[in-house]
Amino acid sequence: MFFRYPILAGLILVCGGLSACQTRQSVIPEPLESVTQGMDYLGTWALNDTDNQLFNIVVRPDRTVVSNWSKGARGAQGERGSWKRTGTRLVISYKDGWTDVLSPSRYGISRQSYRPGTGVDGTPSSFGSAVRVTDPLANFCGVFQVGEDGEFVSLLSSGLAYKSDAASNMLAAKIDLVPGTWTLKDNSAMISWSDQSVQRVSWQRGVYVLESEPAGTVPSRMLLPVDGLSYGGRR
16 A cells, blocks of 8 residues: 555654653643653752762752851851753752753662763762651751841751851851751651750741751740742651
């Protein structure tokens, strides 16, 4: 039939091509739509920096990333970035010029980090693995702004915590970073700071609340998550 009716065969091929094209177009995601094909990278991950110190990143559906890496000039305010999919890889570009690449491997998810000014096809500055952080730890990992005071608190899945003023409020070249540790207790995060103060982060009536311990020592303040949590909504 193909050789006896070349015109008809040509029409069938054209129609088939148009149908396939329309099918492919129908599955192209919107610019801000969550990518669900292949590996799902959305959520909270634990990574190691070049000094082998653990920190977390929160990969958000709006294609932004928040890191609670607190050793930089921004202190507990962490770092911000954006992500894009390249095949099965997730490429994260931070505002400070660093790039992280997450990709599947035979042992899980691998991580390669590249210094500012280097391409992702070259030799990484460091590499390791990325491990997904699940609830209940993921409910408290991230970066929080304390009320309207400009102070920030970052909680890491390793149990470390940091607090500092916002970098934009600092006049000195070095930000004053206060370290601490935290643990889960009664569905709350109990933070013990190096300045001997103790605070509790809890989820109350749709928002995160920061309280002093013992209760009532300092007025309670609301925490605004800056890691993709909507105001009044929980991860």
